[in-house]
Structure formats: structure tokens, C-alpha cells
Amino acid sequence: MPRTLNTLLACLLLAVTGVPGAAEAKAKRTGKRPGHARNMPPGWTWPPSPAMRAEGEACLRHLDTLGVTWRPAPATRKVSTPIYVPDMVLGGVALVPIGRKGPQVMDCQLARALAEGGGAALTAAGVKALRFSSIHTYRNIAHTRILSRHALGLAMDVYEVVDADGNVLVVKRDYPGTVLREAERRVNESGAFRGLLTPGNDRRRHDDHFHFEARSPSEKAPPEKRAPPTP
Numbered sequence: 001m002p003r004t005l006n007t008l009l010a011c012l013l014l015a016v017t018g019v020p021g022a023a024e025a026k027a028k029r030t031g032k033r034p035g036h037a038r039n040m041p042p043g044w045t046w047p048p049s050p051a052m053r054a055e056g057e058a059c060l061r062h063l064d065t066l067g068v069t070w071r072p073a074p075a076t077r078k079v080s081t082p083i084y085v086p087d088m089v090l091g092g093v094a095l096v097p098i099g100r101k102g103p104q105v106m107d108c109q110l111a112r113a114l115a116e117g118g119g120a121a122l123t124a125a126g127v128k129a130l131r132f133s134s135i136h137t138y139r140n141i142a143h144t145r146i147l148s149r150h151a152l153g154l155a156m157d158v159y160e161v162v163d164a165d166g167n168v169l170v171v172k173r174d175y176p177g178t179v180l181r182e183a184e185r186r187v188n189e190s191g192a193f194r195g196l197l198t199p200g201n202d203r204r205r206h207d208d209h210f211h212f213e214a215r216s217p218s219e220k221a222p223p224e225k226r227a228p229p230t231p
């Protein structure tokens with residue numbers, strides 16, 4: 001579980017807005033309370049549109065071509081393409097829960113991000129396992145109707161990594177050690193995820209974990225067109 005409530009709430013907020021309080025500030029200016037839809041990736045709706053379902057099917061076929069073993073998860077609120085990955089190994093990297101055990105629902109796009117490039121980047125950095133607090137968590141940001149991307153099954157908070165020698169590196173204690181810095185750099189360069197949130201770019205709110213967040217298909221863009229990592 002996340003170390004503190006503050007950390008969790010901050011992470012949920014940044015997961016959605018990228019800028020602390022941005023959505024709330026806009027809501028005050030416009031007089032409108034932000035709705036859930038604004039937290040969806042561009043073009044996403046709930047329930048999933050036919051286009052999203054087609055994207056999900058394409059994602060699942062892509063997992064097959066990448067050799068990922070997956071199975072459908074039960075319909076899960078706000079997760080467009082819910083799946084389980086029974087062995088929890090993606091792109092050569094093991095995902096290990098440090099909180100709730102058991103099957104972890106995730107959106108296909110998160111599995112794909114790891115299997116398609118994120119895992120290779122982590123492996124190249126000397127990481128063989130990610131120890132995460134949770135993947136799918138359905139909740140709003142406190143005092144708002146803004147849904148976190150954790151609720152979409154697209155995000156994951158990693159508190160510890162295991163290196164190639166089996167050493168457990170704790171983000172709060174060991175960042176900016178070589179392996180953690182290399183993991184951050186290589187994952188960001190891979191483009192598999194939106195810019196990681198880490199102690200390196202958000203010491204105040206992410207001093208003890210890395211926030212990974214998969215891109216939706218519409219958010220995938222060539223490197224020169226990508227927005228810089230959100231702080």
C-alpha cells in the first residue's frame with residue numbers, strides 16, 4: 001500500500017492533471033465541476049466507444065504477437081480492456097505486488113507498454129522486477145469528481161525494484177542510485193509510458209515511488225511530438 005495518504009492523493013492528482021490542482025483551478029474559473037470524462041485519455045469515453053473496443057481488440061492481438069499470456073478479467077468499472085496476466089511477467093520484467101496479493105486487473109494498454117518497450121528499457125537498466133503497491137484502484141481524487149488514471153487500469157506505482165543481482169532497491173532510500181536513474185532515463189526514452197513521475201522531477205509528491213502510466217493509442221506519438229514529462 002502507498003506509504004501515506006498524502007502521497008497517494010498527490011499521485012492520483014498528478015496522474016490525472018500533471019499539474020497539481022489544475023483541474024480544480026479550472027473548475028473554479030469556469031464554475032463547472034470537472035466530470036469523469038475529462039480524465040479519460042483523448043477520445044476515450046465511458047462506456048467504451050466502438051473505437052475503443054476496436055483499440056482494445058487490437059491491443060489484445062498485439063499481446064498475442066508479443067507472446068504475452070493473458071486472460072480476460074471480469075468487466076471492471078472504467079477499465080476499457082480489463083485483463084489478467086497470470087505470470088505477471090511483461091517484457092522480461094516481473095511485476096510483484098507489495099500490497100494486495102492475487103490477480104491484478106489491468107488495462108491491456110498497460111501490459112502492452114511493458115511488453116512492447118518498457119520491459120526492454122528496464123532490463124537494459126538492470127531491473128528484473130518491479131514491486132508495486134497497486135494497479136487498478138477505483139477512486140476519485142479527494143474532494144473532486146476527477147477520476148485517477150489508476151482507476152482506468154493504466155497506471156502503476158512502483159516503490160521498489162529488484163536489480164539483476166537480486167538486490168531490492170527502495171525508491172525512497174536509493175534514488176538516485178545508478179539503476180533507478182538508468183531505469184527512469186531508459187523508460188522515458190522508450191516512449192512506452194507517459195513521462196515517469198519520480199523523486200527526480202517531483203520530490204515533493206513522488207519522493208518514494210515511480211508513477212508509471214501507459215499511453216492510450218491516441219497518446220502514442222513520435223518522440224519529437226511528445227509532450228515533455230509532466231513534473
Ligand SMILES: [Zn+2]
Nearest residue numbers: 011015157211
Ligand atoms: Zn500513481
